[in-house]
Amino acid sequence: MTVFNALARGFTAGAVGAVANVAFVAVAGMIGLIAAMGIGFPAPELPVFLYKQMVWGGLFGLLFAAPFIKGTWVTRGLVVGLIASLAALFIFLPLRGAGIAALNAGTLTPVLVLIANSVWGLAAAWFYDKSAR
Numbered sequence: 001m002t003v004f005n006a007l008a009r010g011f012t013a014g015a016v017g018a019v020a021n022v023a024f025v026a027v028a029g030m031i032g033l034i035a036a037m038g039i040g041f042p043a044p045e046l047p048v049f050l051y052k053q054m055v056w057g058g059l060f061g062l063l064f065a066a067p068f069i070k071g072t073w074v075t076r077g078l079v080v081g082l083i084a085s086l087a088a089l090f091i092f093l094p095l096r097g098a099g100i101a102a103l104n105a106g107t108l109t110p111v112l113v114l115i116a117n118s119v120w121g122l123a124a125a126w127f128y129d130k131s132a133r
Helices: 003-030 046-065 071-097 099-107 109-128
Strands: none
Touching: 003 046, 003 109, 046 071, 046 109, 071 099, 071 109, 099 109
């Protein structure tokens, strides 16, 4: 398999994983889980949130093509999901005013971020593996 094919699969897998991530966050919001966790960050507009997550998911999905990300698809999904979570908690969310580890949005916000990005990572890793066949 060429490097280009691996990168294309990684980007696509990351975008597919983003759909799972957005679906998880939307359902968690609709059933009241986010509110019950005391998370007070404003809910994003769904079309904009989906687009943004698909682009960033695709970019982070490129990591699946890296030779140092090894193991089963579950292990790789959780590792890459953790990398995405760390970026969200210590770069992206603080830039949006949520503070370090997004704690200004609620003390359980890091838990939600880790779970949502695990959903993303697992869906993306599964798709990445299945697309190789």
